[in-house]
Amino acid sequence: xxxxxAIVLNLLIMFGAAKVFAEIFTRIKQPVVIGxxxxxxxxxxxxxxxxxxxxxxxxxxxxxxxxxxxxxxxGVIILLFLVGLExxxxxxxxxxxxxxxxxxxGVVIPFALGYAAFKALDYDTIRSLFxxxxxxxxxxxxxxxxxxxxxLIRHKVSRIILGAAILDDILGxxxxxIVSSMAKGSFNYLEFVILISEAIFFVVFFTTIGPRLxxxxxxxxxxxxxxxxxxxxxxxxxxxxLSVMAEFIGxxxxxxxxxxxxxxxxxxxxxxxxxxxxxxxxxxxxxFFVVMRTKFDVVALxxxxxxxxxxxxxxxxxxxxxxGAALGTANLGLKTALQTGIGMVPRGEVxxxxxxxxxxxxxxxxxxxxxxxxMSILTTIIVPPLLSVAFxxxxxxxxxxxxxxxx
Amino acid sequence: xxxxxAIVLNLLIMFGAAKVFAEIFTRIKQPVVIGxxxxxxxxxxxxxxxxxxxxxxxxxxxxxxxxxxxxxxxGVIILLFLVGLExxxxxxxxxxxxxxxxxxxGVVIPFALGYAAFKALDYDTIRSLFxxxxxxxxxxxxxxxxxxxxxLIRHKVSRIILGAAILDDILGxxxxxIVSSMAKGSFNYLEFVILISEAIFFVVFFTTIGPRLxxxxxxxxxxxxxxxxxxxxxxxxxxxxLSVMAEFIGxxxxxxxxxxxxxxxxxxxxxxxxxxxxxxxxxxxxxFFVVMRTKFDVVALxxxxxxxxxxxxxxxxxxxxxxGAALGTANLGLKTALQTGIGMVPRGEVxxxxxxxxxxxxxxxxxxxxxxxxMSILTTIIVPPLLSVAFxxxxxxxxxxxxxxxx
Numbered sequence: 001x002x003x004x005x006a007i008v009l010n011l012l013i014m015f016g017a018a019k020v021f022a023e024i025f026t027r028i029k030q031p032v033v034i035g036x037x038x039x040x041x042x043x044x045x046x047x048x049x050x051x052x053x054x055x056x057x058x059x060x061x062x063x064x065x066x067x068x069x070x071x072x073x074x075g076v077i078i079l080l081f082l083v084g085l086e087x088x089x090x091x092x093x094x095x096x097x098x099x100x101x102x103x104x105x106g107v108v109i110p111f112a113l114g115y116a117a118f119k120a121l122d123y124d125t126i127r128s129l130f131x132x133x134x135x136x137x138x139x140x141x142x143x144x145x146x147x148x149x150x151x152l153i154r155h156k157v158s159r160i161i162l163g164a165a166i167l168d169d170i171l172g173x174x175x176x177x178i179v180s181s182m183a184k185g186s187f188n189y190l191e192f193v194i195l196i197s198e199a200i201f202f203v204v205f206f207t208t209i210g211p212r213l214x215x216x217x218x219x220x221x222x223x224x225x226x227x228x229x230x231x232x233x234x235x236x237x238x239x240x241x242l243s244v245m246a247e248f249i250g251x252x253x254x255x256x257x258x259x260x261x262x263x264x265x266x267x268x269x270x271x272x273x274x275x276x277x278x279x280x281x282x283x284x285x286x287x288f289f290v291v292m293r294t295k296f297d298v299v300a301l302x303x304x305x306x307x308x309x310x311x312x313x314x315x316x317x318x319x320x321x322x323x324g325a326a327l328g329t330a331n332l333g334l335k336t337a338l339q340t341g342i343g344m345v346p347r348g349e350v351x352x353x354x355x356x357x358x359x360x361x362x363x364x365x366x367x368x369x370x371x372x373x374x375m376s377i378l379t380t381i382i383v384p385p386l387l388s389v390a391f392x393x394x395x396x397x398x399x400x401x402x403x404x405x406x407x
Numbered sequence: 408x409x410x411x412x413a414i415v416l417n418l419l420i421m422f423g424a425a426k427v428f429a430e431i432f433t434r435i436k437q438p439v440v441i442g443x444x445x446x447x448x449x450x451x452x453x454x455x456x457x458x459x460x461x462x463x464x465x466x467x468x469x470x471x472x473x474x475x476x477x478x479x480x481x482g483v484i485i486l487l488f489l490v491g492l493e494x495x496x497x498x499x500x501x502x503x504x505x506x507x508x509x510x511x512x513g514v515v516i517p518f519a520l521g522y523a524a525f526k527a528l529d530y531d532t533i534r535s536l537f538x539x540x541x542x543x544x545x546x547x548x549x550x551x552x553x554x555x556x557x558x559l560i561r562h563k564v565s566r567i568i569l570g571a572a573i574l575d576d577i578l579g580x581x582x583x584x585i586v587s588s589m590a591k592g593s594f595n596y597l598e599f600v601i602l603i604s605e606a607i608f609f610v611v612f613f614t615t616i617g618p619r620l621x622x623x624x625x626x627x628x629x630x631x632x633x634x635x636x637x638x639x640x641x642x643x644x645x646x647x648x649l650s651v652m653a654e655f656i657g658x659x660x661x662x663x664x665x666x667x668x669x670x671x672x673x674x675x676x677x678x679x680x681x682x683x684x685x686x687x688x689x690x691x692x693x694x695f696f697v698v699m700r701t702k703f704d705v706v707a708l709x710x711x712x713x714x715x716x717x718x719x720x721x722x723x724x725x726x727x728x729x730x731g732a733a734l735g736t737a738n739l740g741l742k743t744a745l746q747t748g749i750g751m752v753p754r755g756e757v758x759x760x761x762x763x764x765x766x767x768x769x770x771x772x773x774x775x776x777x778x779x780x781x782m783s784i785l786t787t788i789i790v791p792p793l794l795s796v797a798f799x800x801x802x803x804x805x806x807x808x809x810x811x812x813x814x
Contacts, residue, residue: 016642
């Protein structure tokens with residue numbers, strides 16, 4: 001098979017399956033994201049095996065899984081950028097207190113519970129600490145997608161979740177830094193302080209000074225450029241640039257993408273950015289959900305020992321975040337606590353990254369890595385149905401009929 | 408380095424470099440495409456070496472060149488789809504006669520000249536035939552891009568070139584089939600007839616019945632779908648689907664993408680497709696030109712023997728197409744002949760595919776493969792400046808000032 005054929009066929013299968021399942025799930029009034037995840041399961045390596053992972057080209061093996069990963073990564077970056085564009089800093093400041101509390105407790109409690117659970121299961125201290133660490137960071141992609149699909153991305157709870165997820169990522173980096181250093185048996189305070197300072201500076205800069213700089217100078221700057229559609233090119237470069245910076249510092253790329261959206265959120269109407277990035281999202285976002293699910297090996301879990309361990313981990317991961325959210329939103333009522341808690345549950349690719357680091361440090365083996373992977377994916381795929389139930393009353397308000405514009 | 412970081416950094420470097428060079432080339436009033444090709448040369452493996460081709464992730468080597476190839480492929484597919492959207496079949500029929508003649512002579516003459524040149528250079532018959540074959544097919548991507556950038560994509564000459572390029576691809580497939588069979592020493596008439604019939608049926612169906620079917624039934628079909636933005640999803644599936652079918656039959660993927668555009672060209676206003684695919688093109692098309700150029704090793708050519716052979720090949724490839732175009736447009740004046748001829752010169756990825764097949768059949772060795780590669784790329788990168796000179800008088804007409812719509 002020619003590489004070109006394999007590449008395009010792969011895209012067609014993934015995109016086509018995502019849309020077929022999206023159509024079905026829209027008809028049965030379930031979140032589209034679940035359809036896309038299910039599409040991944042059906043066509044993936046543990047289903048019909050339709051996704052091409054490796055192909056022989058001229059006698060050498062071409063691994064296409066990196067192409068899938070790249071499209072998935074680009075998809076989730078565009079998704080969080082679009083969420084950022086919808087987010088005004090003033091709205092975020094308004095929910096500052098609950099967001100900070102949810103973020104803080106949402107790190108401390110899952111970490112403590114995770115550590116305690118694995119310690120109780122007779123794992124040694126460093127392994128237990130690491131499993132606690134893997135439970136810390138929230139991956140806000142799927143929550144943002146579900147709330148966005150329901151038209152609730154500017155809802156107060158959405159803003160609390162987004163703010164808390166940023167804090168989670170910073171605190172998660174801190175915990176990961178400490179635990180990794182313990183595993184390596186060396187701890188360089190200076191390096192560590194620099195790392196955390198960088199992360200905090202990065203987030204603070206691009207949520208406070210960034211949007212103001214953009215608001216004041218971006219029009220003048222873009223007016224001077226001669227290339228076609230300079231605002232779009234600038235948007236792409238900014239979102240990729242901040243994603244790289246975030247990764248480089250040790251945060252998740254999606255945090256950078258979200259901040260890029262916030263930087264441009266005040267200027268977006270003028271630049272028509274949303275309008276132009278939406279088609280990119282429509283093309284690329286499904287790959288994130290399809291690809292994530294193609295990797296999940298359900299069969300390998302059918303083993304009592306593994307199932308039990310995974311069950312415990314998922315329960316601890318869910319309860320930990322729910323408890324953290326409840327503590328953080330104590331004065332906002334039970335419904336808010338529940339909605340926030342569910343929204344914070346997914347660990348997604350951030351959990352997987354932590355697991356991969358643990359594996360490469362030798363702290364955890366393939367067995368625990370599998371558990372982290374399973375926990376990250378399960379916490380992600382259980383959330384969409386729960387969210388749609390939790391937010392049912394918000395979307396039961398009469399929907400506007402589709403605009404009948406034109407003649 | 409984490410795989411995510413490598414992927415996003417790679418995208419940032421390629422896109423950023425493309426835009427920096429695009430800005431410079433816009434300012435010096437040169438075609439943007441040359442800027443993008445130059446960007447590839449500067450950051451590529453034989454320049455600054457900034458494009459990440461391989462990266463170590465957890466102790467195993469991840470080859471990112473397939474990611475670059477995939478983005479490039481997706482870019483050129485979207486590009487030709489957009490060109491197809493701009494193309495009405497009535498306009499194509501209008502230029503049918505010259506297009507067919509240009510296509511026919513543009514295959515026969517380069518093939519004959521290429522064969523004769525290599526025969527004269529003392530290569531054996533089968534090798535010489537194969538080198539002639541490699542000179543046959545036109546890759547219309549760069550020509551379409553340059554003419555599109557100049558706002559001339561619906562110009563009569565553009566339509567002649569597009570029509571001729573389709574015919575070239577079918578005839579090229581025919582020649583490749585025959586020569587490959589000779590090389591293998593076996594020739595299955597039935598298989599061969601089926602192959603060519605498939606290709607002709609494919610093109611005829613999607614230029615005649617396809618657009619009519621779409622015009623009549625597509626609205627009803629899309630109205631029944633419940634997914635968000637069904638027309639966009641349908642467009643993506645159609646363009647990927649026809650690209651895969653084209654590749655499968657043995658045509659270039661871009662022929663399928665172009666036909667997908669034609670199928671939807673009569674319905675596009677209603678579906679707002681252009682409007683939504685433009686941003687995809689803006690993001691992805693630069694990768695095609697940047698990636699193509701990153702692979703071209705200038706230094707390896709500095710060897711008198713290779714340079715001479717490459718020089719001969721390029722001259723034959725250029726003269727062959729120019730002569731074919733001149734014969735095909737004999738009654739349309741010298742300027743049309745010149746414009747058409749230049750537009751038909753690029754061999755691009757289609758030439759490279761033929762070279763790769765020759766290599767895998769054992770007909771040609773690394774030396775001649777290098778020549779085919781060099782010829783394909785050189786014929787592609789010399790065209791933009793020549794085209795902008797040849798079409799100078801067309802764009803010297805007073806341009807409309809940018810529309811100042813809104814308040």
